[in-house]
Amino acid sequence: MPDSPREQTYSYLGPAGTFTEAALAQVPEAQGKTWRAVNNVGEALGDVLEGRSVAAMIAIENSVDGGVSATQDALATMTGLRIVGEYLVSVNFVLVARPGTTLADVRVINAHPVAYAQCSRWLGANLASHGHIPATSNVAAAASLFENAQADAAIAPPGITAHYDLDVLAEGIGDNPNAVTRFVLVSRTAPVPERTGSDKTSIIAELPDNKAGRLLEMLEQFATRGVNMSLIESRPIGDELGRYRFVIDLEGHILDERVADALLGLKRFSPNVIFLGSYPRADRARPTVTPRYEDAAFTDARDWLRGLIAGEPAA
Numbered sequence: 001m002p003d004s005p006r007e008q009t010y011s012y013l014g015p016a017g018t019f020t021e022a023a024l025a026q027v028p029e030a031q032g033k034t035w036r037a038v039n040n041v042g043e044a045l046g047d048v049l050e051g052r053s054v055a056a057m058i059a060i061e062n063s064v065d066g067g068v069s070a071t072q073d074a075l076a077t078m079t080g081l082r083i084v085g086e087y088l089v090s091v092n093f094v095l096v097a098r099p100g101t102t103l104a105d106v107r108v109i110n111a112h113p114v115a116y117a118q119c120s121r122w123l124g125a126n127l128a129s130h131g132h133i134p135a136t137s138n139v140a141a142a143a144s145l146f147e148n149a150q151a152d153a154a155i156a157p158p159g160i161t162a163h164y165d166l167d168v169l170a171e172g173i174g175d176n177p178n179a180v181t182r183f184v185l186v187s188r189t190a191p192v193p194e195r196t197g198s199d200k201t202s203i204i205a206e207l208p209d210n211k212a213g214r215l216l217e218m219l220e221q222f223a224t225r226g227v228n229m230s231l232i233e234s235r236p237i238g239d240e241l242g243r244y245r246f247v248i249d250l251e252g253h254i255l256d257e258r259v260a261d262a263l264l265g266l267k268r269f270s271p272n273v274i275f276l277g278s279y280p281r282a283d284r285a286r287p288t289v290t291p292r293y294e295d296a297a298f299t300d301a302r303d304w305l306r307g308l309i310a311g312e313p314a315a
């Protein structure tokens, strides 16, 4: 049976040429399908929830600027989504302008906020008194230079000149030449994929109240099961000052006994746990697991308990 239009479509932050498109190019199942360019993360995830796309590629973390707050907040508030894959893209930036512009002409810059934040050192040193107009993506920033432009220049990916007739005023303007953005592929809620031995689990959790030691108590759920965190960030819940939710990535898969046990502990502790998914790590790194946190240690302990209950002689 041929795929439905939904099965054929993947949403990504456009227009063509964004780093998000480069991340989607790494997904084997997406090749030869329709790629729908959208303007923001909420629109991409809305496509998935409302059935226009089978999955959406979204940026979630940058090695220089940290978590992408629009993504973290959307995943915390839109229900029915699952992260099914993780992809890494090296990001570096150029400053572009309409042909004939020189650096001395540049007063206002159009840039995606995450890209802008990654170029702050170069901008401070070379264009100290510039103004900034935010764009929906790196490529949209460059494209806007041709439409009623209020900006003189834009921060864009190095491949931009293949798409637009622009002059490159400066190259390698990112604060860190080794910057990497982490992207996730998000589908509708589905059963978790098999574990690969090199997996990550993403969750969002709230604390039960604002009493002393609550954050430590939450972290103990992971520490006492030997589960390492690769990311923890707080985001305001938004209802009152001082209330935060925590966006957490764990090393391991929900089918790993230590991760499952930590999630059970977290569920008993936290009034609101959102499971975003267990999926293969992009870097294929395998966590080092202390023997007492390996699957066998958990199943042996459970067998021991069952034996005690059943009246077997204590081993």
Ligand SMILES: O=C(O)C(=O)C[C@]1(C(=O)O)C=C[C@@H](O)C=C1
Pocket (backbone or CB within 6 Å): 013, 017, 018, 019, 020, 021, 059, 062, 068, 091, 112, 114, 115, 136, 137, 138, 139, 157, 181
């Ligand atoms: O995909 C792009 O090119 C984007 O403009 C988006 C985005 C992001 O949302 O974080 C992606 C990677 C860069 O770190 C900066 C911006």
